[in-house]
Amino acid sequence: MDKGIGQKIPRLVIAAPSSGSGKTTFSMGLMAAFCRRGLKVQPFKVGPDYIDPAFHTGITGRNSINLDGWMLEEPVLRQLFAKGSQGADLSIVEGVMGLYDGYGADPMEGSTAGMAKILQAPVILIMTIDAMAASAAAIAYGLKEFGPVNLKGIVINKPSSPHHYQIVKDAIEKYAGVQVLGFLPKTTDIELKSRHLGLVQSSETENLPEIVDVLADLIEENIDLDLLLKVAEDASPWEFEIPASPDIRKAExxxxxxxxxxxxxxxxxxxxxxxxxxxxxxxxxxxxxxxxxxxxxxxxxxxxxxxxxxxxxxxxxxxxxxxxxxxxxxxxxxxxxxxxxxxxxxxxxxxxxxxxxxxxxxxxxxxxxxxxxxxxxxxxxxxxxxxxxxxxxxxxxxxxxxxxxxxxxxxxxxxxxxxxxxxxxxxxxxxxxxxxxxxxxxxxxxxxxxxxxxxxxxxxxxxxx
Missing domain, CATH: 3.40.50.880 (Class I glutamine amidotransferase (GATase) domain)
Incomplete structure (x- = not known):
């Protein structure tokens, strides 16, 4: 394998304080919005998941790759990421559970934070702020300072009003020192149905193209995509192993x-x-x-x-x-x-x-x-x-x-x-x-x-x- 010295791979890791905060919805909308701009978006998913990657693949037209920090060794993870990102303008990695949730009590093993560290990728946090105001700043500050993550931006999910959003935005930027990049408003038009083992599959989701279009519209209207793209492009140059072309057997x-x-x-x-x-x-x-x-x-x-x-x-x-x-x-x-x-x-x-x-x-x-x-x-x-x-x-x-x-x-x-x-x-x-x-x-x-x-x-x- 050859070493890629200082290679630029524009990349973002999408994280949240906990499950149910809107990671999948936000990730889908972000992928769709950037694809609308003509970018080739390569999706990834942290952890053992089949349903979210199917949504990613349908939106981007590129196969979503699972990156599991517990099942796979770091060199394998880096190779999968490098291989998957080839030919893409932007790689978006949807996290798993809360930012530091993974295998047991270790906050970096199998977690979104651990993956962001391996990939040397900036983290964008999506936060649902029901029934809180300045306390959101304390959560953001804690997540930022708790571990070695490069938290570069926060998106607010479901503010109750423009005034509520502004209070939370001001508190986070002042006390947590993290820029708020916009919000996703409350709406029933983008809800994905669930069943006993998680979300209903993309193949069973009615009106999925319409849901994705609405999501992309909301993100374009309410989130600073230009700044998000700049964060991704400013990600540190990454030294990684470029996988050699595999010796593919002819189908036999x-x-x-x-x-x-x-x-x-x-x-x-x-x-x-x-x-x-x-x-x-x-x-x-x-x-x-x-x-x-x-x-x-x-x-x-x-x-x-x-x-x-x-x-x-x-x-x-x-x-x-x-x-x-x-x-x-x-x-x-x-x-x-x-x-x-x-x-x-x-x-x-x-x-x-x-x-x-x-x-x-x-x-x-x-x-x-x-x-x-x-x-x-x-x-x-x-x-x-x-x-x-x-x-x-x-x-x-x-x-x-x-x-x-x-x-x-x-x-x-x-x-x-x-x-x-x-x-x-x-x-x-x-x-x-x-x-x-x-x-x-x-x-x-x-x-x-x-x-x-x-x-x-x-x-x-x-x-x-």
Missing amino acids: FKIAVARDQAFSFYYHENLSMLCRLGAELVFFSPIRDKALPRDSCGIYIGGGYPEVFAPEIAANTALMQDIKEKAEQGMPIYGECGGYMYLNKNFTNDAGEIFPFVGIFDGEAVMTNRLQNFGYLEVLGLTDTVLFEKGERIKAHEFHKSKILRTDDNFCMQGEKVKNGAKTEWHCGRKYKNVFGMYPHIYFPANEKFAINFVRHCREYAGLR
């Missing part, structure tokens, strides 16, 4: 990837890495398609909302039978979280309704009223699968309310988590022939061997060396 076999409203949780880099290793990705819908794409040599079924679309999924018996037959023939299949649920015998929703699923595994997926094993973990392979060999590890995350009821104890992986200084371990994962499923979501850049192993099994199924 096909991997079928489930993608529709029910299954859409994929990291862009996961799919990109499979392609770089020689796979051609062909997409199919477990809701609509009656058979797998022709000549498929492997199947990847990611997470999503199978619990929401269970009636439509269960009605497509032809596809489920095709998948089950391919499993018996030894085709490599990987089901992750929602995809793992789909590979089991059936699913029971909150109302007690039972829906038949693929049935490669004899377990039953059932909804619960709380998150299961929520958060970051490390996965340890207990036996060989299509993804890992015994003893191999990868950092991962879990975010689901369902669980699998099973009668066997033939587990093939171990989850490990350290919380409050105590280590917790549990067993998970299911294997049948060349089929493997588990709840944890993994990011291939955290351990490329997992992608290499899967591709190797698909190549072998295709009869290739």
Whole structure:
């Protein structure tokens, strides 16, 4: 790799004091407003998230890249950022949770602040100021002084009136020493709907283009975009490793990837890495398609909302039978979280309704009223699968309310988590022939061997060396 000495990458990190402060709404509007100006905007998202990057990608036309400071090592993060930013006029990084919230009590591990430090990027804070005035200055001052972040501007979210905005603006600039760049007014025209695991997906959001247009209008009218762009362009020159052009294999076999409203949780880099290793990705819908794409040599079924679309999924018996037959023939299949649920015998929703699923595994997926094993973990392979060999590890995350009821104890992986200084371990994962499923979501850049192993099994199924 070559060193980029003093390279200029105009960049901004969008942060907030806490979740629910308007980061996603502001980030979307900012991307749309700068795209209107003819800029090529490269989006990024801090942390383990699938829904926000889909909104980013739809707005900018460039694939949003996840930057996770806990799952990925710093050199990998820097390479992903440098690679993603190539050819862009401006890179916008949407943060996660509150500015200093990440893995445990460490304010810089896995947090937005930690990522801003790694990227040497200026931070723009969006603050919702309901029921406060000068206290907003104390919050801004505390966030500015607490850690090594370059807080360069603040945007006020939902002031109750122009007078309210002016009071808060004056207090922040006087006592926190941070410039206020404008505000987002209260309006119901830009609200994004939520469900049990977060925002409703971009593919399900009605009138999304209209919402984005309104957002861009509000930002152009009420926020100093010229000053924001100058902040981004004045970001310190960044010495970074320029990734060498990958040795991309010619597509030699096909991997079928489930993608529709029910299954859409994929990291862009996961799919990109499979392609770089020689796979051609062909997409199919477990809701609509009656058979797998022709000549498929492997199947990847990611997470999503199978619990929401269970009636439509269960009605497509032809596809489920095709998948089950391919499993018996030894085709490599990987089901992750929602995809793992789909590979089991059936699913029971909150109302007690039972829906038949693929049935490669004899377990039953059932909804619960709380998150299961929520958060970051490390996965340890207990036996060989299509993804890992015994003893191999990868950092991962879990975010689901369902669980699998099973009668066997033939587990093939171990989850490990350290919380409050105590280590917790549990067993998970299911294997049948060349089929493997588990709840944890993994990011291939955290351990490329997992992608290499899967591709190797698909190549072998295709009869290739």
